[in-house]
Amino acid sequence: MRIALAQINPLVGDLSGNGAQLLAACRRAAADGADLMVAPELALWGYPPRDLLLRPSLRQRQEDVLEALARDLPAEQALLLGVSETVRDGQQPDLFNSVALVEKGRWRIVARKRLLPSYDVFDERRYFRPAEEPCLLELERDGRSWRLGLTICEDLWVEEHLHSQRLLGGDPVGDLAAMAPDLLINLSASPFGQGKPHLRRELAKSAAQRLSAPVIYVNQVGGNDELIFDGGSFVSTASGAVGAQLAFGAADLACWEPGQAAEAAAIPSDEELLLRALVLGVRDYARKCSFGKALLGLSGGIDSALVAVLAAAALGAEKVQALLMPSPWSSEGSINDSLHLAKRLGIHTQTVPIEGLMGGFDAALSPPLGGTPAGVTAENLQSRIRGTLLMAVANQQGQLLLTTGNKSELAVGYCTLYGDMNGGLAVIGDLYKSTVFHLCNWIDSEAAQAVRQELGLPAQGELIGAAIREKPPSAELRPDQKDSDSLPDYAVLDPLLKALLEEHQSPEELSQQGTDPALAERVMGLLRRAEFKRRQAPPVLKLSQRAFGSGWRMPIAAASQ
Incomplete structure (x- = not known):
């Protein structure tokens, strides 16, 4: 038979x-x-x-x-x-x-x-x-x-x-x-x-x-x-x-x-399987939701760079548009890195500076606030200005807006509702930041050349680029800002998050294993307090044993655990 x-x-x-x-x-x-x-x-x-x-x-x-x-x-x-x-x-x-x-x-x-x-x-x-x-x-x-x-x-x-x-x-x-x-x-x-x-x-x-x-x-x-x-x-x-x-x-x-003879059939590397899964997830979500084009914000950081690569592979570079929305705090390097990435991928970009819009919001909000917005409020306003621009362009042009935040950020709430969380699909929302770095390093390696070519990406040379891969993570919402100003280094944070999210460990158990008790409690507190944000996030492509999505069923209003 x-x-x-x-x-x-x-x-x-x-x-x-x-x-x-x-x-x-x-x-x-x-x-x-x-x-x-x-x-x-x-x-x-x-x-x-x-x-x-x-x-x-x-x-x-x-x-x-x-x-x-x-x-x-x-x-x-x-x-x-x-x-x-x-x-x-x-x-x-x-x-x-x-x-x-x-x-x-x-x-x-x-x-x-x-x-x-x-x-x-x-x-x-x-x-x-x-x-x-x-x-x-x-x-x-x-x-x-x-x-x-x-x-x-x-x-x-x-x-x-x-x-x-x-x-x-x-x-x-x-x-x-x-x-x-x-x-x-x-x-x-x-x-x-x-x-x-x-x-x-x-x-x-x-x-x-x-x-x-x-x-x-x-x-x-x-x-x-x-x-x-x-x-x-x-x-x-x-x-x-x-x-x-x-x-x-x-x-x-x-x-x-x-009775047919067995064949040698090696399973591809974890990195190749992950890349193929992400590309398939973006391609089918767009196709099955009747989107032929995609839009994203390019910041010069590694997260948006990876999403740009995935979108180009999934839909074709000609179907992908990126907005650069620099503020007074955006470094020249980030702008240039974004433009160089777009050129390597062949995607179209437009630059929309937001300094004037920031001034308009400052003027409008000064009377009710009794002064110009400051601190986190001012930082979140920048993110929300960008999110509004992205949604408007996507709306007008019939594009799928791709959200570029990673799992580490979504876990601890290092993201802005109605700002950088805007979009129709959270492409890398189930990748820890350390995994993002690992995957991008692999994509830029010789080991990825064959699958890059198969996916319609340039096969030779770097795609992400060393300037992006080696840059310290920063939201660039204030002068000289680094993610490490607000969060533990991702090499420390991500293993804690995996233990809390996927292994269901408690801060007490982490402390017994050698984690600083104050750090374990702090990360757990950030995770718990960000639940209301995740409830309003776009769908997250599931890649891990426990992702933020239909399988994550945690209450918003609950006792501290």
Whole structure:
């Protein structure tokens, strides 16, 4: 039996369009001799569909699309795809997360998801019921009956020794062992996370060895809101070797047959995977929200430089515009660095000085304040002037405004509401400042030349530039300002933030490990007090185990912790 892995990039809620994608893939697979094509979890809906699952009209449309697929599928070909299955017993939730088999002019449900994630960004128990029984499908091909074990995404994540989020419940892989499947198939929608491609391989290898059978892992690809699905579908042979490997960060289709020789398929470096994920997240957010152009503010700092590189790679340099908005406190070096970066990338810039606008606000605010704005108020006004200019230009020209703040700043509130937080997408809001430096250093290295060329960026020479990479971070909102005037050095701050955010440690635990108690308490206080700002931030592309977004559910008004 020849099996096609269809790594598609669906648009959430576009059941007809996603069905057309699947039909086109089926025809390509049939031309390559495939007997069976496997598509990702909830392939018709796109993952995560969230409350779209509650709409009766969309549930009916799914059935209509399944009927059309059954009618139009190439002869002698079968399709396994993820669907929602409605249960009409008057109880809630009234859906299963299921697998449908389409073949011979009809379709039917053949498997249901057992382990439903409701942690971090996942909320499946809001919509779905968990199934209780293992799922085995017998499929006749070329005079042989193939026994296919079927699992959906989280059902594969049962190895407690490999990860720390094993859900309470049965063992969908272990329960299939007694049924002796010839193959295990996992239909997945697993978002990008640092280290995840290696972990998925280890999980599949473990399952393959437990069942003495190959594992076919088919993942969704594409950006959907803040989630980035990196694809990377693959086949693990019964011995745990890689039998086939699909692309990371792009739609792909590949065929595999049992007994096919294993292939050498190295996973790209962490830096390359991160760059590809960010570019995909920007490209798909813009495309799926009907934006063809992007705008950002260029400050001469490393954050906006990285976002400019990502935007140029995602949309094309000709579709990216940058505003330079110098104040009296902006250094000549920052202006020149911004212009040189834009020239290297080929993006268009305009310079709009804000000194006159600052004077206008000073004059307007002096009567109610009893004097000109000063201190943080004056600094925030500069940021808000820039934010207003950016929003006005983006509004007038139909551009997606990209926010350029990093995770360290967003964590401690070193950002201004209605100022530098303005925008439609926070591109690097899940990258600590130290990670921004690391990624930019890699982008400017020889190791990145091939992927830069593939992404349409200049392959030779520096992109970010040493002048930007080596510059001390500064908001330049007052004379000689440095980030370190207000915050600990990022080499100190970022490990503390990771411990507090991602490892759920307390200031007391950090103190016991050697952190200065006053510093630990101060950082925790900054984190807690900035919650109201994060609640009003644009969507943040999720890259880490714990990002500020739909998976971050902290109260604003709460006791000090």
